[in-house]
Amino acid sequence: MLRIQALTKRFGDAHVLRGVDLALDPGRVLALVGPNGAGKTTLIKSVLGLTRPDAGEIRFRGEIVRGDAYRARIGYMPQIARFPENLTAADLMAMLVDLRDAAATADRDVELVERFALEPHLRKPLRTLSGGTRQKVNAVLAFLFRPDLLVLDEPTAGLDPISSGILKDKVLAERAAGRSVLLTSHIMSEIEELADDVALLVDGRVEFHGRVDALLRASGQTRLERAVAQLLSAQSFAPCEAAA
Numbered sequence: 001m002l003r004i005q006a007l008t009k010r011f012g013d014a015h016v017l018r019g020v021d022l023a024l025d026p027g028r029v030l031a032l033v034g035p036n037g038a039g040k041t042t043l044i045k046s047v048l049g050l051t052r053p054d055a056g057e058i059r060f061r062g063e064i065v066r067g068d069a070y071r072a073r074i075g076y077m078p079q080i081a082r083f084p085e086n087l088t089a090a091d092l093m094a095m096l097v098d099l100r101d102a103a104a105t106a107d108r109d110v111e112l113v114e115r116f117a118l119e120p121h122l123r124k125p126l127r128t129l130s131g132g133t134r135q136k137v138n139a140v141l142a143f144l145f146r147p148d149l150l151v152l153d154e155p156t157a158g159l160d161p162i163s164s165g166i167l168k169d170k171v172l173a174e175r176a177a178g179r180s181v182l183l184t185s186h187i188m189s190e191i192e193e194l195a196d197d198v199a200l201l202v203d204g205r206v207e208f209h210g211r212v213d214a215l216l217r218a219s220g221q222t223r224l225e226r227a228v229a230q231l232l233s234a235q236s237f238a239p240c241e242a243a244a
């Protein structure tokens with residue numbers, strides 16, 4: 001579904017991505033973890049075409065990404081949703097539908113509107129909604145067109161425990177339906193629940209990429225939080241493993 005090779009990105013003197021290789025297959029969830037500033041959001045934005053890498057290759061469904069068309073097959077939930085404040089969620093959904101061709105939008109997934117009980121909020125200006133409710137709107141938009149790939153940047157941040165559970169159930173349902181999910185999170189228990197594979201990004205380099213259970217085994221730990229902390233504090237990292 002997604003293949004990233006030798007991806008490099010600098011912002012001025014800062015070398016933010018230093019030759020990143022990653023792969024994500026259909027029906028799998030890959031969690032991108034790493035310290036603040038490691039380059040996770042920059043990597044995600046590169047996949048989405050929102051940041052232009054300096055070198056390297058990103059392939060989506062076998063094709064090198066170029067132009068905008070491929071993004072119609074990707075659902076994105078950004079870390080912080082910036083909405084046109086005077087619009088309502090209903091306006092925003094209608095605009096997104098208008099921007100797409102009719103065939104692609106006929107089969108919409110609005111399950112989360114019901115699960116999150118968002119109906120009463122759909123016609124209020126987005127600026128009047130609470131942070132968590134805006135985050136739920138954000139989630140609805142990401143899943144709306146049944147994308148092949150979901151890119152979720154800290155998706156449960158700001159959600160209450162019940163809503164967070166609803167979103168996690170949705171991610172698992174999409175995985176079961178054969179979709180791929182690339183997510184970032186600093187909550188290791190959440191990654192244990194959701195992810196098949198984990199990629200540890202440190203200072204723009206992938207220091208581990210493999211199955212969550214392989215990382216636990218290699219570290220001798222039972223919890224991912226401990227395993228990642230152990231890797232981060234080690235002088236030398238374990239060699240990268242191919243995802244299964």
Ligand SMILES: Nc1ncnc2c1ncn2[C@@H]1O[C@H](COP(=O)(O)OP(=O)(O)OP(=O)(O)O)[C@@H](O)[C@H]1O
Pocket residue numbers: 011014016034035036037038039040041042043
């Ligand atoms: N547009 C930009 N211009 C200059 N520097 C940037 C830009 N975007 C990101 N950076 C820098 O790139 C580095 C990586 O940032 P990025 O947001 O990708 O990290 P992250 O791993 O997502 O961090 P966090 O866990 O805190 O969200 C940081 O040092 C950041 O300051």
